[in-house]
Amino acid sequence: MTSRTVLIADDNRMDRMVLTQILRKEGYEVLAAVDGVEALELYATSEPEIVLLDALMPRMDGIEVARSIKQQSGDQFVPIVFLTSLTDADELARCLDAGGDDFLNKPYNQVILKAKLSALERMRQLNVTVIDQRDQIAQHNNHLMHEQEAAKAVFDSVAHTGCLDAANIRSHISPLAVFNGDVLLAARSPSGNMHVLIGDFTGHGLTAAIGAMPLAEIFYGMTQKGFQVGEILREINHKLKQILPPGYFCCAAMFDFNFHKRVLEFWNGGLPPPFLYRHETGDVEMIPSTHLPLGVVDGAKFSERTQITDMSVGDRLFLWTDGILESRSRSGEMFGEDRLREVFSSTSESNGLFNRLIEAVNAHVGEQDLDDDLTIAAITMVEEHEVSARVATFEASGQIGPEDWHLAFELGPTSLRVFNPLPLLQHILMEVPQLRPQGGKLFTVLSELYSNGLEHGVLGLDSRLKRSAEGFAEYYEKRAEALATTQGFVRFEFDCRTSATVGELSIRVIDSGEGFDYKARENVSASGNTGYHGRGLPLLSSLCRSIEYQGKGNEVLVKMDWTLDASDSSADPAFVH
Amino acid sequence: MTTHLDETLICELRELMEDDFTVLLDAYLAEAPIQRAAIETAFEESDPEALRRTAHSLKGSSANIGATQLAQICHKIEESAHGADADQLAMLLSGLASEFDVVGEEIRGLYPA
Numbered sequence: 001m002t003s004r005t006v007l008i009a010d011d012n013r014m015d016r017m018v019l020t021q022i023l024r025k026e027g028y029e030v031l032a033a034v035d036g037v038e039a040l041e042l043y044a045t046s047e048p049e050i051v052l053l054d055a056l057m058p059r060m061d062g063i064e065v066a067r068s069i070k071q072q073s074g075d076q077f078v079p080i081v082f083l084t085s086l087t088d089a090d091e092l093a094r095c096l097d098a099g100g101d102d103f104l105n106k107p108y109n110q111v112i113l114k115a116k117l118s119a120l121e122r123m124r125q126l127n128v129t130v131i132d133q134r135d136q137i138a139q140h141n142n143h144l145m146h147e148q149e150a151a152k153a154v155f156d157s158v159a160h161t162g163c164l165d166a167a168n169i170r171s172h173i174s175p176l177a178v179f180n181g182d183v184l185l186a187a188r189s190p191s192g193n194m195h196v197l198i199g200d201f202t203g204h205g206l207t208a209a210i211g212a213m214p215l216a217e218i219f220y221g222m223t224q225k226g227f228q229v230g231e232i233l234r235e236i237n238h239k240l241k242q243i244l245p246p247g248y249f250c251c252a253a254m255f256d257f258n259f260h261k262r263v264l265e266f267w268n269g270g271l272p273p274p275f276l277y278r279h280e281t282g283d284v285e286m287i288p289s290t291h292l293p294l295g296v297v298d299g300a301k302f303s304e305r306t307q308i309t310d311m312s313v314g315d316r317l318f319l320w321t322d323g324i325l326e327s328r329s330r331s332g333e334m335f336g337e338d339r340l341r342e343v344f345s346s347t348s349e350s351n352g353l354f355n356r357l358i359e360a361v362n363a364h365v366g367e368q369d370l371d372d373d374l375t376i377a378a379i380t381m382v383e384e385h386e387v388s389a390r391v392a393t394f395e396a397s398g399q400i401g402p403e404d405w406h407l408a409f410e411l412g413p414t415s416l417r418v419f420n421p422l423p424l425l426q427h428i429l430m431e432v433p434q435l436r437p438q439g440g441k442l443f444t445v446l447s448e449l450y451s452n453g454l455e456h457g458v459l460g461l462d463s464r465l466k467r468s469a470e471g472f473a474e475y476y477e478k479r480a481e482a483l484a485t486t487q488g489f490v491r492f493e494f495d496c497r498t499s500a501t502v503g504e505l506s507i508r509v510i511d512s513g514e515g516f517d518y519k520a521r522e523n524v525s526a527s528g529n530t531g532y533h534g535r536g537l538p539l540l541s542s543l544c545r546s547i548e549y550q551g552k553g554n555e556v557l558v559k560m561d562w563t564l565d566a567s568d569s570s571a572d573p574a575f576v577h
Numbered sequence: 578m579t580t581h582l583d584e585t586l587i588c589e590l591r592e593l594m595e596d597d598f599t600v601l602l603d604a605y606l607a608e609a610p611i612q613r614a615a616i617e618t619a620f621e622e623s624d625p626e627a628l629r630r631t632a633h634s635l636k637g638s639s640a641n642i643g644a645t646q647l648a649q650i651c652h653k654i655e656e657s658a659h660g661a662d663a664d665q666l667a668m669l670l671s672g673l674a675s676e677f678d679v680v681g682e683e684i685r686g687l688y689p690a
Contacts, residue, residue, distance in 0.1 A: 014601060014604045014642065015637060015641055018593070018594070022593060056630060110589065
């Protein structure tokens, strides 16, 4: 152990001798200065741990020396003891002001000096520990911030692969460098629908970011494969429940915008109600939370039950996390739901609403927008052609696949109630390399055929109900009722033949329903498409070479075929309708 | 037998300084007369601040060697330097002179025979 060094400054030789001797016996290395100037010189070169100063010295007095040493030592605690027999209170106060930590009176007493030195040594050690720990904390904090920034960067690259930049979406996401726990995701499904998920993880930073990664992966992966809102939510819930520590969860709401049918499917678990703004009337409908947040309950208790409402072109859905409601003014008052409603009732024109909303929150918060923690989005129901068909295509995993095959797949009553066959069937079709570029079209065809077979065939629902808003709700109520008790089935039969340059796929869908008088309706079809409302036939016929109803109307056969350009056989097979 | 030096302190110093005890006595005997002369000069020149400082200085060394009464006289001079009149100071200084001589005598008596 290196010996501890003490600096003594005293102009009296006897005092120096006595002190030096006492300190040496205590095991210190002693440096002795005869005046203040020499004391500072020795301090600079030897960095003593403790300094003993005579208050009155020639050239530079102890008070000045103390001031200079305290200034030089900064964070480091260098105890200074004034050697004095001063009795003047003002003089003592000056010594303390200059940074004196203790006094030692003459005559010097070994016992007292020893006690003072060890007390000061304890203080010094404590200070060293505190400074060390402070530096460590600062370093850890620094490290943590870097990690969080990295996590945010990784998350951003995962989250922003979606379609938040679509023409019908406006969004404002907090620009914080550290992940604030909010997620906003949007992606197109193979059928052309748009899935949107807004979530708010408990906590900030890493824990929230850890949950956000799989959430985004599952959202994008399953949306792209054609899974529906409920199925995706169930999977996310399962994953979050599995990985998040107790007490951590994600308040979230998820939506499916069907631009073709102009239907909004929604699920809200714990988020402040999104507002559905009706373009025609200016009315606002709230979508309350009816579920527990994601990651709270185990699979069996989790409810992925979604609700459905119609949306007209121009209607807008406004989403937010609680950041907007909890934005505080300078006086600490929260923005709150009343102010939110006020913005909607005072703004007549729907296009300006989004900006008005941001302005209102900013005005409320004032200039102190440092803690901007807002996530707001608005999604407009638009004509199908207005949202670019940027539908994810399946990654080709190799160019070899089944070329001549037949598949029959029949769903019985229980399967109809609980299972969505479309992702599975789509997956099989995507094994055929020539079909991959047409994944979106195929998925649309499959989902139209399936919903026709199930809803109009098996369940016998009348699509005309959906023409009015009330009927719309009734339709979905009846659908749920009928589905609960049905004993029917839907059967798919695929037949696929491909060669190097041509191919044909036929899909037959048979349902257990009553069928319908398709011959009578074919005449109506020639004059307009209203007769087929809900059967999606115009859409199907635009995608397929032929559509043919058979039997009593409970069987439909669609055919698609294609020819590949011989010079460029794999890249871009063109469907011939 | 000493009467103007603190016996206990002297014992402690002897023990602390060991072989250097006489060096310490040397130092006192060399420095104290200089300090005392400085006090006289400050008084003659009517420089109260110099008087205060020099008295303070002799007080410190005297206290350390155990010359308690001498230190007390120095303390009085230090405190009166700025306020007291010349007569009072002259009295204190004459007290200092006689005590100083006695202390010097007793210190010289501390050297080993």
